[in-house]
Amino acid sequence: MAQYKPRMTQTLTLRRPDDWHLHLRDGAMLKAVAPETARHFGRAIIMPNLVPPVVTGAEAIAYRGRIMAALPENTGFSPLMTLYLTESTDPDDLEAAYTSGLITAVKLYPAGATTNSASGVRNFDNVRPVLERMAEIGCPLCVHGEVVDDDIDIFDREAVFIDRVLDPLRRSVPALRVIMEHITTSQGVEYAASGGPDLGATITTHHLVINRNHILAGGIRPHYYCLPVAKRETHRLALLEAATRGPSNFFLGTDSAPHPDHAKEAACGCAGCFTATNTLSILAEVFEKAGKLDCLEDFASLNGPAFYRLPANEEMVTLTKGQPVCYPDHITTQDATVTVFDPGFPLHWRVD
Numbered sequence: 234m235a236q237y238k239p240r241m242t243q244t245l246t247l248r249r250p251d252d253w254h255l256h257l258r259d260g261a262m263l264k265a266v267a268p269e270t271a272r273h274f275g276r277a278i279i280m281p282n283l284v285p286p287v288v289t290g291a292e293a294i295a296y297r298g299r300i301m302a303a304l305p306e307n308t309g310f311s312p313l314m315t316l317y318l319t320e321s322t323d324p325d326d327l328e329a330a331y332t333s334g335l336i337t338a339v340k341l342y343p344a345g346a347t348t349n350s351a352s353g354v355r356n357f358d359n360v361r362p363v364l365e366r367m368a369e370i371g372c373p374l375c376v377h378g379e380v381v382d383d384d385i386d387i388f389d390r391e392a393v394f395i396d397r398v399l400d401p402l403r404r405s406v407p408a409l410r411v412i413m414e415h416i417t418t419s420q421g422v423e424y425a426a427s428g429g430p431d432l433g434a435t436i437t438t439h440h441l442v443i444n445r446n447h448i449l450a451g452g453i454r455p456h457y458y459c460l461p462v463a464k465r466e467t468h469r470l471a472l473l474e475a476a477t478r479g480p481s482n483f484f485l486g487t488d489s490a491p492h493p494d495h496a497k498e499a500a501c502g503c504a505g506c507f508t509a510t511n512t513l514s515i516l517a518e519v520f521e522k523a524g525k526l527d528c529l530e531d532f533a534s535l536n537g538p539a540f541y542r543l544p545a546n547e548e549m550v551t552l553t554k555g556q557p558v559c560y561p562d563h564i565t566t567q568d569a570t571v572t573v574f575d576p577g578f579p580l581h582w583r584v585d
């Protein structure tokens with residue numbers, strides 16, 4: 234008699250996740266990447282680093298309109314808009330945008346830190362009045378935490394930022410609610426964990442998967458290059474431990490950042506990993522390997538809304554474990570391809 238093995242189907246049902254840090258770009262790129270996020274996520278914090286950046290409420294209204302037009306019909310996805318903080322941001326315009334519900338947060342880029350950050354902040358004294366207003370009205374500040382001075386080693390940028398900029402800034406405006414974006418170090422984890430209820434931190438999918446060897450050992454891999462750059466393995470393990478804590482102030486912000494392949498595979502390739510397409514399958518695999526699948530919902534669906542003082546999504550999503558899931562290795566825009574992040578291991582969790 235034939236022996237039949239029982240087929241175990243493992244499923245995981247969680248509140249629909251949100252992405253608390255996402256780059257959607259504009260134009261043809263926006264049209265290509267928006268459906269990738271809308272397929273699985275309920276909401277996303279939309280980064281304002283367009284060229285030119287989204288600085289005013291009026292610009293955020295216009296950008297939101299372009300995003301809505303790029304989304305598939307009948308999507309339940311909502312973009313949560315942000316403004317790009319500059320040294321000439323008008324606090325009244327910011328307050329009106331926040332209190333009307335148009336924006337959910339404001340983004341701080343140190344000038345020169347990353348892609349399209351030239352209009353960012355050089356002298357933090359010049360933005361103190363805006364930060365004070367934000368503290369007054371409860372508007373959160375999303376922070377790209379890197380010091381970019383030439384004399385700071387790129388692998389030390391985050392730790393130096395915490396000491397030199399973030400900690401003094403939080404002491405001088407104590408009521409400001411701050412999100413440390415895309416943390417990459419154990420110092421980032423420790424600082425975020427000790428910051429109390431007004432400090433949160435996002436962790437990307439790719440920083441839970443790669444360390445700096447993946448970028449540099451045995452050949453240079455431009456699709457693993459992002460900012461902040463991935464650090465050594467001990468830091469990745471610290472991030473994994475933080476992401477899998479369960480209820481906490483650590484939550485998912487993919488920093489999915491599409492660039493045309495020709496701009497990444499270049500003598501001076503730009504920073505960004507495109508993870509929108511396969512993030513949930515990757516996270517399920519990573520959490521399962523860590524023995525923490527039961528903490529995925531906290532990280533991807535519950536901790537973020539709790540920090541942002543928003544309700545969790547009502548809808549649920551189900552992931553099913555089975556044969557390896559195939560994702561496209563790239564997506565296509567009108568005039569370019571964008572490589573989808575390759576985690577380097579098979580993915581078994583399919584999003585139904």
Ligand code: DOR
Nearest residue numbers: 347348459460490504505
């Ligand atoms: O890798 C990154 N890419 N890091 C950022 O901070 C910006 C982003 C982008 O816009 O491409």
Ligand code: ZN
Nearest residue numbers: 256280488490
């Ligand atoms: Zn980003």
